[in-house]
Amino acid sequence: MHFCLLNPQHLMFRFLRLLVLPLLTISSVAVAQVDFRPGYIIQPAGDTLRGEVDNRSAVRSATECWFRQGAGAVRSYSPTELLGYGLPGSKVYRSRLVAVPDSSALLPRTYFLDVLVAGATQLYYRRDSNGYEHFYVGTGPAAATELVYRRTLTTSPDGSSRYLEKNLFRGTLAETFSACPAVQQQVASLPFKQSQLVAIIKLYNACVGSATSASSQASAIPRSHVTIGMVAGLGIDELRITTNPGFAGLSNADFGTSTQPVGGLRLGVTLPRLSEKLSVQLEVLYHHQRYQNEYRINYSSSTYSEQTRVQLTHIKFPLLLRYTYPTGRVRPIVQAGIAANLGLKAVAEYRQQSATSTTSYSPWQPVFTSEVRTRSGWGPVASAGIQSLGLGGRLLTLEARTERSLGFTHDTGVGSIIWHHQVLLGVTLTK
Template sequence: MKRLFCLAFLLSQASLYLHAQSNFKPGYVIDSKNDTLKGFVDYREWIKNPREISFKQTQTASPQKFTVTNANGFAITGAEYYDKFTLNISTSTIELAQLSHSLDTAYTTDTVFLKNLVNGKNVSLYMWTDKIKSSYYIFDKHSHTIENLKQYLYFNEDRQSVANVNSYINQLLRLAHQYQPGDTKILTRIQKTDYSETDLTAAAIALNGGNATQQSVHSNSGVRFFAGAGVRYSKLQFNSSAGAAGPFSNGIHDNSVSPVITAGMDVLINKYTEKLLFRLELAAAINSYHFSEGSSEYTTTKTLDVKIYHFAAIPQVMYNFYSTDNLKAFIDVGVAMNIYKYNNYNYATIYHFSTVTTVSQSKYPVFQGFEFAVPVKAGVQINKRIEVYGTYWLPSSLTKYIYYSADQSAFQAGINYIFR
């Protein structure tokens, strides 16, 4: 329990590290004079459009702050692109519990960085995300005007349902008649377009005749693989209820030290920041336990030698609470699906009287062939390739008896090599 409290404390303090880390990636800034400054942008997983970024022209230079007051745009090369606009931003909510009972067309005017989704010869598509919702904007390259693609939701009391006012459909149809006259397919596509990044991106590309550049990467996800080895210190302990008869007394345990091999695959939510990822790990180990317990009168001795072949598939979630280019610190929790195989073990009771008599019971106690367990892991990743970690496997029972159990727990330390 002490170790779990330490892990909980580490989680609670993780936010303190977030302000100290950086993740500079190749990019550029367009300053207020429209000069392009090439260098490195501190790339974060922006849930909302950023209002401030850090930039440096070389990896060793001191970071500079850029906002809409001194920059007209910025980009992380190959990932995300932002341009500055002064525009109207809708303030109506889309939360069902907070919907107004009439059409709410209120807005505020602000100067912001919009995320460029599509850049084309006719139109460009942009996105703005704040704490209320995501809104989309279309920029007409010929008239040099930008307008909000409007959608409003409100609660219709007469019908007791949510009403949609999809003004963006007519806005897109007008542009289709202007830039793709005579194309009936694009009209049908627009009429079926949802107010979403995927659908609006497809519509914007069609408005450009299919030749537009998709500026922002539609998916930042990625996949990587790893393999490694380590050592596991395991404990198998028998626990029984008061007065219950079991193979051994309550609390009797033995320890085992064994090598372990691991391999698996990581699915990165954002391959540029690697903040959060899902891991599927395969692990294999062999644990050997020896139990020997004598009675108080030393007339009997109980023994058990069991070898456990342990194979596990472990889906897990990993979070890098500290992340720089060359060093990341992470925590990880998973659910292990364990498959166990056993040797031909025997439980022996040896009676010491005038002669020694041994009574053996094959495959007793009966151990399970499958069981779940919860491993909790913490570690560091060094230079993008080497991962050093420690894992605590919470106790899980290998038996299904009512009055006693055999619980296995473990500590594991190891090194993985990440293939990129």
């Protein structure tokens, strides 16, 4: 008996098709949800109105502010309609007209910029819709100049390739720091990193005697939070067999389901710079499956029974992007990603009914040789569930998960696909 692996291009297409729906679900949920928190807006005349501001992603926060007072209607403001807005103790945004030094084709545009450093010289931040980060420096209440760093791949006439860097941000900062030569000299070797930009602008403000404004005038620097936890539950797995035309035997096999426990460890990392609602979850799970089936085979003028049993043991490595609803004691979660599977054991055996007896069978024989067994594979994963605080402030999660993985052989004749359905309970061991 033989097995086959599906065409890799077809697998990639099917993987993308299966992954699109969960990702669209996450996106639509994220867009639809609002997260109003105590905040304020600064009107063009300088008046401050207090109420609630929608805590949005970094991308959307730069172009729109949703504000409401009490039970009043929600109003949307663009960057040209406000001087700024904020969430006390968390985020501060100011409306600034920004310019790009080396691009005359890009007209100046007004954004809500995240204030990283306040003072005589300010450092601002924005993430665009393509996920790229932008930093700006400003010395006044209205305009800001982008700190430009570009890295491009070029090919020389001899065919060799190398990267060229344009550190235009250093010239912009050197001009800005003209009042403090001691700080200005440090710009020549300054790397283009947020932490370095924050540090040197704070240093310049101290040099020129500008009080580095109170923390309420600048956003709190978001930091990733790492958690370690355990996860355990029950897996219900379905093995599906497909055979090539003319292949007898397993064409009639229906293995049904395998119900076995599953468990392991989980590592979670939040992504506050992208969104406070997003995190990455990496798990290591032990998973065993056991299938058995008996079926009838018609061969020539004879009909006989055949039995097949399959045992699979894997270490699974799911990598998931999680969206968590931002409010409430019990918060919905949605996840999507991929799972890599490392095979520890793959045993598939069959036996046939004796030609002389309807009750006895031949000895068990391997379905395939060890050379055609698949030791590793991957598949798309999606899940939905809830999250809540448990005893001692530890996070509890309960989720229903579905995964589609490849079979366990790369020979020809027969293909196999496994659907994994799991109910999992997780608890963090760290706070």
